[in-house]
Amino acid sequence: MADEKSVETTGLLGWIDRRFPLTSTYKAHLSEYYAPKNFNFWYFFGALSLLVLVLQIVTGIFLVMHYKPDAQYAFQSVEYIMREVPGGWFIRYMHSTGASMFFVVVYLHMTRALIYGSYRKPRELVWIFGVGIFLCLMAEAFFGYLLPWGQMSFWGAQVIVNLFSAIPFIGPELSIWIRGDYVVSDATLNRFFAFHVIAIPLVLLGLVAAHVIALHEVGSNNPDGVDIKAKKDKHGRPLDGIPFHPFYTVHDILGVTGFFIIFMAIIFFAPEMGGYFLEFNNFLPADPLKTPLHIAPVWYFTPFYSMLRATTDDFTWVLAGASVLAAIVMFFKTKGLAKLIVPVILIVVAVLLRAIDAKFWGVVAMGGSVVLLFFLPWLDYSPVKSIRYRPDWHKVLYGIFFVNFIVLGYLGTQAPTDIFNLMSQIGTLIYLAFFLLMPVWSRLGTFKPVPDRVTFHAH
Amino acid sequence: MSQDSIVHDDDGAVPQTLPSDPSRRFWIGTTCAVGGVAGAALAVPFVSTFAPSEKARAAGAPVEIDISTIPPGEMRTVEWRGKPVWVLHRTKEQLGTLKQNDPFLADPNSTRPGFTPPYAKNEWRSRKPDMFVAVGICSHLGCAPTPKFQTGPQPSLPDNWDGGFLCPCHGSTFDMAGRVYKNKPAPDNLEVPPYQYLSDTRIIIGVDEDNKA
Numbered sequence: 001m002a003d004e005k006s007v008e009t010t011g012l013l014g015w016i017d018r019r020f021p022l023t024s025t026y027k028a029h030l031s032e033y034y035a036p037k038n039f040n041f042w043y044f045f046g047a048l049s050l051l052v053l054v055l056q057i058v059t060g061i062f063l064v065m066h067y068k069p070d071a072q073y074a075f076q077s078v079e080y081i082m083r084e085v086p087g088g089w090f091i092r093y094m095h096s097t098g099a100s101m102f103f104v105v106v107y108l109h110m111t112r113a114l115i116y117g118s119y120r121k122p123r124e125l126v127w128i129f130g131v132g133i134f135l136c137l138m139a140e141a142f143f144g145y146l147l148p149w150g151q152m153s154f155w156g157a158q159v160i161v162n163l164f165s166a167i168p169f170i171g172p173e174l175s176i177w178i179r180g181d182y183v184v185s186d187a188t189l190n191r192f193f194a195f196h197v198i199a200i201p202l203v204l205l206g207l208v209a210a211h212v213i214a215l216h217e218v219g220s221n222n223p224d225g226v227d228i229k230a231k232k233d234k235h236g237r238p239l240d241g242i243p244f245h246p247f248y249t250v251h252d253i254l255g256v257t258g259f260f261i262i263f264m265a266i267i268f269f270a271p272e273m274g275g276y277f278l279e280f281n282n283f284l285p286a287d288p289l290k291t292p293l294h295i296a297p298v299w300y301f302t303p304f305y306s307m308l309r310a311t312t313d314d315f316t317w318v319l320a321g322a323s324v325l326a327a328i329v330m331f332f333k334t335k336g337l338a339k340l341i342v343p344v345i346l347i348v349v350a351v352l353l354r355a356i357d358a359k360f361w362g363v364v365a366m367g368g369s370v371v372l373l374f375f376l377p378w379l380d381y382s383p384v385k386s387i388r389y390r391p392d393w394h395k396v397l398y399g400i401f402f403v404n405f406i407v408l409g410y411l412g413t414q415a416p417t418d419i420f421n422l423m424s425q426i427g428t429l430i431y432l433a434f435f436l437l438m439p440v441w442s443r444l445g446t447f448k449p450v451p452d453r454v455t456f457h458a459h
Numbered sequence: 460m461s462q463d464s465i466v467h468d469d470d471g472a473v474p475q476t477l478p479s480d481p482s483r484r485f486w487i488g489t490t491c492a493v494g495g496v497a498g499a500a501l502a503v504p505f506v507s508t509f510a511p512s513e514k515a516r517a518a519g520a521p522v523e524i525d526i527s528t529i530p531p532g533e534m535r536t537v538e539w540r541g542k543p544v545w546v547l548h549r550t551k552e553q554l555g556t557l558k559q560n561d562p563f564l565a566d567p568n569s570t571r572p573g574f575t576p577p578y579a580k581n582e583w584r585s586r587k588p589d590m591f592v593a594v595g596i597c598s599h600l601g602c603a604p605t606p607k608f609q610t611g612p613q614p615s616l617p618d619n620w621d622g623g624f625l626c627p628c629h630g631s632t633f634d635m636a637g638r639v640y641k642n643k644p645a646p647d648n649l650e651v652p653p654y655q656y657l658s659d660t661r662i663i664i665g666v667d668e669d670n671k672a
Contacts, residue, residue, distance in 0.1 A: 155602065159628060162601035181515045183541035191509070289536060289543045291603035295628045309629050313565075313642055357646040359599060415615065416630035 029216055034241030035248055036222035038454040042116070043220075044255030045109035047248075051256060052102045053208065059095040060197065067147065069193035071186035074149035075285040093271040099141055100277045101263055103300035106134060115398060117385030118221040124377040126218065129211040131373045136204040138370070141300065143196040146189060150282030151292050157184045157192070159295060163308075166360040183288055224454045225385025231453060240454045276413075294415050302412025303405050304366045307431065309416060310424040311362035316353045318429070319361070323350035365428060372435050379438040384447050391445030397434065404430045521665030523657070526590060534606060536595060539664045543595040543603055544652055546662065553608070553635045554589065556621040557582055560634045565641045569648055574598065576667060579651040584636040592654050592662065593637040599645035602628035608635075624649070 007017040017023050027033075066085050068077040081088035110130070113119055119127035146157045161184065165175040180187035219229060219238075228238040242248075272278040276299045281292045297305050311319075327346035331339060353361060387395060408427040411420050519540040526546060529535050534547040561567040569575035569584060578586050585591045595603050604624035612618040615625060616632065624633040629644040637649030653667035 155628075159600040159602060162599075165601075176511060177509050179511075180509055181511050181541065182519060185515070185541060187512065187515060288541055289538060289603070291605070291627060293605070293627045295602060309644065312644060359644065359646045362644070415627070417615070421630075 029212075030245040030249075031243050033216055033244040034228070034238050035220045035244050036226075036228045036238075036454055037240055037242045037247075038222050038224060038456040039220075039248065039251070040223055041255070042108070042112035042223070043248075044252060044259075045105045045112060047252040048105040048255055048259050049102065049109055050208070051259070052098055052105060053204075055094060056098045056102065057201065059091050059098060062091050063095055064197060069147065069190055071149060071189050071286075074147060074189060078148045090267070093267045096278055097263065097266050097271055097273075099144065100273070100298070100300065101259075101266075102137060103141070105259075106137060107300075110134070111402065115387040116221055116223055117225050117380070117382070117387075119377045120221075120225075120380060120385050121377065122218045123215070123221060126211060126214045127377055128374055129207050129214055131370075133204065133207045133211060134373070135370065136200055136207060138301070140196060140200050140204065141298070143192040143200065145298065146184075146192045147196065148282060149189065149286045150279075151284045151286055151290075152279045152282040152295070154184055154286035154288065155291055155295050156297055157188065160297075161188075163363045163366075166357065166363045168356060168360065184286075185288075221385065222454055223386060224388060224451065226450060226452070226454050228454065240456070296413045299409060299413060302410070303408040303431075304369055304412075306408040306412040306424040307369050307428045308362045308366040309412070310421065310428045311358055311365045312421070312425075313358045315425050315428075316358050316361055318425070320350040320353040322429075323347070323353065365432075369428075369431060372432075376435070376438075379435055380442050381439055382442040382447070384450050386450075389448040389450050391447060393445060394442075397441065400430065401434045404434075519665070521663050523661060523663045525660060526662055527660035531589070532608065537664065539594075539652065544664050545591070545593050545595045547591040547593075547635075549583075549589050549591055549635055553622055554583060557634065557636050560621060560638070563640055564634065564638045565643070565646070566648055567638060569638070571647055574647045574650045576651055576653060578667070582636070584638065584648070584651055586654075586656065590662070591636060592651060592664065594650040594652050596650070597626040597628065597631055597645055598639065598647035598649060599626065599629055599631055599643075602626050604631070604633060604649070 004018045007014055007023070009017045009023055013023065063081065066077060066081045066088060068074055078092070081092050083089070085091075113127065113130070142157075142160060146153045161175050161178050164178060165171040167174060176182060178188075179185065180191060222228065222240075226240070228240040231239045233239055266273065266277070272280070279296070279298065284292075296302065323346050327343035327350070330346065331343040334342060382390060382394075384390060387398060404427050408424060408431065411424045411427065414420055522537055522539045522544070524535070524537050524546060526548070529546060529548045531548050531550045532553070534545055536543045536545055538544070569580050575584060583591065584593075597604050604626040607613070607616060607620070607625045608622045610620055610622050613620065615630060621634065623635050624637065626632070626645065631643040631645035632640045633645075633649055634640070637651070639645045639648050652664055654662055654664045655667045657663050
């Protein structure tokens with residue numbers, strides 16, 4: 001065996017390449033990573049999420065230099081950053097606006113995956129890592145929101161930590177253990193700070209790496225849902241593929257420019273976004289003895305929060321009824337062992353829905369609506385990936401799903417009333433039915449023929 | 460990427476024909492098991508750091524309050540274990556509404572465990588009818604309900620409102636004895652903390668027959 005690997009490169013690069021896979025990594029992930037040539041604007045949002053991640057890490061590092069994770073000083077130190085640290089307000093608004101914009105680009109990125117079937121075989125792991133990233137982001141946002149120690153920080157954390165007390169038997173002890181006190185306090189602030197600045201970001205970075213590596217292993221999907229690797233030229237390069245660099249790096253710079261125009265406009269002209277990005281009550285220091293009149297989470301949590309609120313005692317009757325109905329259908333429609341097991345499980349669920357408090361099921365509905373996403377690759381039975389070749393009424397269903405999600409989000413920001421509660425109950429049913437009935441509806445209808453090659457018109 | 464061919468180590472250090480050694484398998488298994496136990500034991504101190512510290516436990520000491528200064532119809536909030544505890548001096552009219560609310564309540568007789576000590580399992584949920592003591596934290600998700608003692612129609616409340624409390628977070632309503640109305644997100648009545656009378660005018664919160672300070 002030779003002492004040094006033989007490589008094509010020479011000079012300093014050659015010296016490095018004999019010791020570290022620099023050129024080969026560059027080629028594998030950039031200059032010779034072939035991406036479909038028909039990407040549209042939906043494909044900006046993956047790169048933009050990465051950009052916002054970097055922004056959050058960099059601004060976060062600078063904020064930590066002035067912030068004090070102590071219940072006595074936290075609120076003051078944030079005001080100190082805003083008023084007295086030179087440029088501190090800009091860094092802090094970048095970070096707070098960045099949090100909301102992170103969810104904007106990630107929700108759009110996920111919408112893209114939904115409509116073009118990017119989660120379908122062989123990209124199941126890309127999708128699963130992605131949902132993991134989404135969960136980490138929610139944890140980051142939740143832990144981070146306590147740190148300014150305002151009224152909304154405090155009471156939002158109080159509400160969410162108390163969600164765990166709904167778990168039968170261990171719940172109350174568990175929520176004390178999470179808080180480290182009988183109420184949200186200094187101990188809670190310190191541990192949330194540790195999670196926000198180190199624990200979750202480490203997991204997040206690992207998942208982002210796994211997400212990208214998995215993607216580059218199987219190759220990107222595209223708006224037509226066509227496999228570009230099926231048609232290759234004589235060098236083994238996909239006919240419809242173009243190297244990521246320089247083509248998509250330049251393409252993404254356009255997206256980055258557009259993003260920064262919006263991002264900076266928000267920072268300079270509407271950093272609070274009318275109370276949606278920074279809630280007004282959070283400009284009051286936390287007061288454990290006084291709940292704000294109206295508690296709402298930040299906008300990106302509100303669709304899931306609506307589902308939590310929708311689950312009342314009456315609503316568990318509806319869910320139990322749906323469960324029994326599903327059990328009957330499964331009994332007649334499935335064969336073999338599943339004929340017995342699945343209906344029995346569903347009946348047990350129906351009984352438990354009535355036996356355990358609605359409060360617990362509210363938590364299950366909220367958590368379940370996110371966890372459900374993990375199973376998406378195995379719920380979709382449609383013969384085509386992309387929405388372009390699905391029956392028109394599928395497009396209507398997707399439209400209803402997206403509108404419903406936005407309506408749920410709106411309802412979650414509002415004070416509870418009877419009519420809004422009924423609307424969020426219907427919305428919760430639509431959300432759950434969209435995914436849980438997907439194995440049924442996704443294979444129905446007349447699908448359009450999928451072309452062999454991607455549809456592309458040169459500009 | 461992952462295009463490496465499988466390497467057949469024919470001339471390698473370990474002859475492939477070597478029969479598997481049962482005693483090695485046993486010791487590999489044993490080492491893994493013992494190492495696993497040690498690893499799990501190591502988690503104990505880390506997990507235990509999450510529990511309330513001695514300082515936090517000490518802050519949970521009982522609180523004394525002079526009730527002679529609370530006029531009828533008014534409420535005072537004191538802090539006990541970082542939670543708001545209400546001491547409400549109810550009027551005759553407010554006590555009179557309690558019985559008629561029973562059909563609309565989820566648990567009118569406070570039979571569900573964990574929220575009402577035995578001496579408060581009565582119509583008015585207190586040791587003495589007029590003085591109501593409760594933890595002002597909603598049994599749903601820990602918000603502080605707002606007093607709504609004024610009767611009659613008003614926003615977020617039914618038109619036949621008899622006075623009580625409204626939780627601003629998720630709209631749960633409670634009557635003047637902290638009993639939750641039916642079909643609200645909150646599953647339970649408001650918690651009555653352990654308390655006792657030191658004299659006719661003094662109450663101590665956090666102590667009763669079953670809870671020593």
